[in-house]
Amino acid sequence: MLCKIHLVYTGQLRSAVGMSEDALEFAQPVRLSEALTAAAEKRGAAARRILLNEDGKIQRALVLMVGGAQVPRGSDPVLENGAQLTIMTPISGG
Amino acid sequence: MRTELTSEERAVYEWQLWVDDFGEKGQLALRNASVLVSRCGGLGGPVAYELAAAGVGKLILAHEGNVEYSDLNRQLLMTQDWVGKPRIESAKRRLQELNPRLEVEAHNVNVNEENAAELVGAADLIIDCAPMFEERFAMNRQAVLQRKPIIECAMYDLEASITTIIPGQTPCLACVVPSVPPAWERQFPVIGAVSGAVGCMAVMEAVKVLAGFGKPLLGRMIHFDLRSASFSEFQIERDSDCAVCGSL
């Protein structure tokens, strides 16, 4: 069964990729880390630098939301068809 | 501690004394409160101005440096005639023009690891408007240590986010952002009305927490994008391994 993941890019990530919404399709439900890796591959080096560290792991400073809830730090949940993943790069004042 | 409003205060705050659940009790709570705002630029300026208008008794402001032309699209407490002069002086002057009853403790310095304990200690509540994550982490750490509520607000481009932290009860900043984000840069795009919008929301969070009414953003983060005029609310979680608040 096709698994479509809706992505929302915010902050510096939105600036880097030039869009706020995106979608990824997989053959089956995927883990969060796989979705982020696929997004990095799809959107190129600027996105990759923000999404993944040098070891290809999820950047520690990202704030990730699935649906309306934050993904607990360190967990890698399975995203089902239709899931919305919001990727927030922390922002500040000034 | 004041237990009654003056006749002048009743006149000035008449319209908000009519607000359900706020009233004279809420107004007195604001009058007796001290709020630390760091810094008082694009975000902290509107925050300080709205707090002054609402009748907070004392503002503690920390903001280093002189007014620059590039401040003026968003830093509403700065004026063009003050370019090259200390921001903190412009801020204090503008706030007391609006509210001469307001006590302003103005520091021409940014919050850092050395001064955070004292600045946070002098306040009942903190509104974090700082650009540097090092400043934000220093304030968060002290707010948690001293069990003071702290409102985290931030902006970028046409986006903003806000949450209210009660140490030991809600996630702290370090639960959500454990380290300086590598993509973050000191200068970034923003339109002043965006920082003003989230600054006004931060003041409403402060008013609710200080006056003890309404439903603050506890364990909830609002993110909005005014490019598409879309608002989202997220549940945020305490990190049991948080280096700052994990032991509370």
Ligand SMILES: [Zn+2]
């Ligand atoms: Zn924490």
